[in-house]
Amino acid sequence: MSAEIVQVDILIVGSGPTGSSIALHLVQQDPKWAERMLIVDKAIHPRDKLCGGGITYLGENILTDLGLPFEPNNFSVREVQLRYADKSYSFYGNPVFRIVRRREFDHWLVQQAEARGVAVSQGEGVVGVEIRPNFVQVTTDKRTIQAQVLIAADGSRSFIRSRLKWDDDSRVARLIEVDTPEDPQQNWNFRDKVAVFDFTHMTNDLQGYYWDFPSYVDGVATMNRGVFDSRSRPEKSKADLKGVLRDSMAERARSLDDYKLKGAPIRWFDAKGQFSQPRVLLAGDAAGVDPLFGEGISFALAYGAPVAETVADAFARADFSFESYRKRLMSYSMFKQLRLRVAIARFAYKLNSPRIFRLGWTAARWVVARTPWRNPDYVPAKPLVQ
Ligand SMILES: Cc1cc2nc3c(=O)[nH]c(=O)nc-3n(C[C@H](O)[C@H](O)[C@H](O)COP(=O)(O)OP(=O)(O)OC[C@H]3O[C@@H](n4cnc5c(N)ncnc54)[C@H](O)[C@@H]3O)c2cc1C
Numbered sequence: 001m002s003a004e005i006v007q008v009d010i011l012i013v014g015s016g017p018t019g020s021s022i023a024l025h026l027v028q029q030d031p032k033w034a035e036r037m038l039i040v041d042k043a044i045h046p047r048d049k050l051c052g053g054g055i056t057y058l059g060e061n062i063l064t065d066l067g068l069p070f071e072p073n074n075f076s077v078r079e080v081q082l083r084y085a086d087k088s089y090s091f092y093g094n095p096v097f098r099i100v101r102r103r104e105f106d107h108w109l110v111q112q113a114e115a116r117g118v119a120v121s122q123g124e125g126v127v128g129v130e131i132r133p134n135f136v137q138v139t140t141d142k143r144t145i146q147a148q149v150l151i152a153a154d155g156s157r158s159f160i161r162s163r164l165k166w167d168d169d170s171r172v173a174r175l176i177e178v179d180t181p182e183d184p185q186q187n188w189n190f191r192d193k194v195a196v197f198d199f200t201h202m203t204n205d206l207q208g209y210y211w212d213f214p215s216y217v218d219g220v221a222t223m224n225r226g227v228f229d230s231r232s233r234p235e236k237s238k239a240d241l242k243g244v245l246r247d248s249m250a251e252r253a254r255s256l257d258d259y260k261l262k263g264a265p266i267r268w269f270d271a272k273g274q275f276s277q278p279r280v281l282l283a284g285d286a287a288g289v290d291p292l293f294g295e296g297i298s299f300a301l302a303y304g305a306p307v308a309e310t311v312a313d314a315f316a317r318a319d320f321s322f323e324s325y326r327k328r329l330m331s332y333s334m335f336k337q338l339r340l341r342v343a344i345a346r347f348a349y350k351l352n353s354p355r356i357f358r359l360g361w362t363a364a365r366w367v368v369a370r371t372p373w374r375n376p377d378y379v380p381a382k383p384l385v386q
Helices: 017-029 031-036 057-065 102-115 159-163 188-192 200-204 241-251 297-302 304-317 325-330 333-348 354-368
Strands: 005-013 037-041 054-056 075-084 087-099 119-122 126-131 136-140 144-152 172-181 194-198 208-217 220-229 262-267 280-282
Touching (some): 005 017, 005 031, 005 136, 017 031, 017 102, 017 297, 017 304, 031 037, 037 144, 054 057, 054 297, 057 297, 075 200, 075 208, 075 354, 087 194, 087 208, 087 354, 102 119, 126 159, 144 304, 172 241, 188 208, 200 208, 200 241, 208 241, 220 241, 280 304, 297 333, 304 325, 325 333
Parallel strands (some): 005 144, 037 119, 075 194, 144 280
Antiparallel strands (some): 054 087, 075 087, 136 144, 172 220, 172 262, 194 208
16 A cells, blocks of 8 residues: 555545446536546446346436436346236336346446546555544555545445444345346247246245346346345344245246355335434445335435535535435435335235235236336336437
8 A cells, every 4th residue: 555645525435326326416516526526446347246237217317317328238128027926917118127237337337427527446445434523534455545525335235334333234135146048039038028026935034026137148148036135124034045046946947056146235225324424425225225126226326416415515515514414315206215115115025924915916906007007118217308
């Protein structure tokens, strides 16, 4: 490590969708912010990130508001099938959502920030953080950085969160996944562009679902298959995720043992949680996302606008207490939705009676048939006007 000390106004740790979105929202607000901030990431893009890569119109709309057409390679899902045992119903759309490979999507977002003059130091990991009276001192494996404001966008295992003793690991969803190469001519998910969410195992302690996401990795048709366990009711016993994945894959004539199993957590949002302390803001997975479906990318992008607004306001008033950050977050419709999803997850994942499930399934099918999502030509994302 060199003895160099760098001073910046804003230091963003993490260049996933959260970090890039914050930077892009700041420069959209005023291009001069570009020279006042620095993003550091321990990884070098394009880097892998364990993720299904599903992005709904909620995330796409945020990119549209940033003036960014959706450029990264993606698989357009035209039907989402929700299943419970022998019952199922579908959402349709053009597309219902897109599936990206995170190494490409995150890299593209970083390039968008760099193109607007934002400095992104890749391959620089944060190893220490100390709050001083007039700045935050961050130590990386390369140098020391003194920042007026530190934004932790460093993911669900946030180093900053744990180093500043933010505690509370109860709000963590568990996810495991495998990638299976497929023949796109033989596989109906690819042919008909269908993603599946299968809730059958909810009666076996699982507070979530099994998923099948079709996608292309370097041109090869690849199914991303995984299990999401929200743990939004942490008092209940833990499901055997590997067993659920094994059984679900066996039903699809695949053996789990033939593939490399990977796992990672998602932190879920709690409106009563602590999102800031003086000079430090948490955002994205480090703060919390959706425990109902495990939708993290759209919500990671959604932190961009309120964080940019909070930071600009702090500099304008020279007040870095960040006392109003939570209130500002909750004033955005995406965070109202997040709060609602938490409440629904807590209720829905409490149910484990097959009879109630079947009733709920019939009701849900009836409701969907009365929404625009019954129409395969429905376009949920708003158009980009340039
Ligand atoms: C198995 C799995 C499947 C998922 N599937 C979906 C899905 O289909 N759709 C969806 O919407 N969401 C999904 N998610 C959730 C989604 O991946 C996350 O919510 C999203 O990545 C959060 O973005 P982020 O920018 O906050 O964090 P991240 O994307 O994790 O980025 C954090 C960045 O911080 C960097 N970093 C970490 N520590 C340090 C450090 N000490 N110093 C410097 N840099 C550091 C990392 O290198 C990384 O680049 C899934 C998650 C998992 C685990």
